[in-house]
Structures are given as structure tokens and as C-alpha cells.
Amino acid sequence: DIQMTQSPSSLSASVGDRVTITCQASQDITNYLNWYQQKPGKAPKLLIYDASNLQTGVPSRFSGSGSGTDFTFTISSLQPEDIATYYCQQYDSFPYTFGQGTNLDIK
């Protein structure tokens, strides 16, 4: 199975800050990587697919980059409503696997 390692596991930042989360795959997954946002008590929401494509309706402050084994998720200017847990997920091969999540809160 492909292991997805996210860092950090938790993060505190101020409104307006630039926030970056990284995700490393245990083997080359080309660009078959998604980023999801999960707010407490809610289902996950797809933000980024194919490593860097913004899902329809998602604010442009969210972005993704990377290929191969190393990927980055960025919020350019943190907003209060961005408080959530963020997950990366690979779909290069079965079984699909998720990172362990990054809990983001406001400082």
C-alpha cells in the first residue's frame, strides 16, 4: 500500500496568514493526489484534485502543487471559516489511501 505522510499534524495560524501543509507519498503517484477539508461533524469536501486543480466553487485562496512523491497544499490568506482538518489522498493505485490529517485552528 502507498503510505501518505502529512505534516504538520496540527497547526495554529492567524487570520490572514499563509498556511502550508505537505504530503509525501511512499512511492511515485505522479499527480494522482486530492486534498479534502473536513469540518467538525461534517463530511469531507473535495478542494483540490490532480494535485493542483481547484474544484468548482472552491475559493481561489486554496491551491495545491507537486508531483511524484512530494505535494504541498496552501491557503494564501487564512480565513476563520477555514478551521478544519485537511487530508491528502492518493488515487494512483488501490487501495486509495489518505494522510493522517492536519488539524488547523486559529491562533
Add this chain to the structure above:
Amino acid sequence: EVQLVETGGGLIQPGGSLRLSCAASGFTVSSNYMSWVRQAPGKGLEWVSILYSGGFTYYADSVEGRFTISRDNSKNTLYLQMNSLRAEDTALYYCARDMGRAVAGSFDYWGQGTLVTVSS
């Protein structure tokens, strides 16, 4: 509007069986790749199974041989039959729709989840 509504969760003893349902509206289940994803209490996300529009299925190793994914086209509903349940199967089970691209694995719509608790 796309909607997914899961039902069928509950408290079940170890070794028991349960069938989860995911009723879809706003799109046709049989025309899309559909997955089940679960989340143990306070934990991260774990992909469980996928059903392709053409009928191909795949399972996580942890459920292979115990769980079966299927659909009823007439009811536009996805199912997950879970047998030989274990304590470690305790989780909130989500059904999720794939984006509809040739490459599966990106889930653009999710249900609200149904909770399965395996305990004696």
C-alpha cells in the same frame, strides 16, 4: 441537486452482519463510480471499497472477503453488506460519488454518514 443519504448503521455484536444503504438523488448511481469511506471515532479517513459503473469492485485489505459492495439500479441505491464484523470496523461510514472522470478516486459528493458500532 446531488444528494446521498446513508442508512442502516447501528449497534451490532462482533461476528454479526449489517447492510448499509446509500440512496442517491440528482444523478444515476449506475453511471458513476461509487465508493464507501469510513472514519473511526476521532480518527482519519479510510477508503473501504469501490464499485465501478461497469461492475468492477475493489476492497481494502481490511475488509476483503467480509464486505460486499453492490447497487440496485431500480432504486438508485448503493449498498455495503458487512459480515463477520469486528470491533475495529466501528466507524462512521460515508458513501461518496466519484467525479465522473476516466480516472477514479476523487470524491466530489459525500453523504452525511451512518454510524456502525461493533460491540458486545
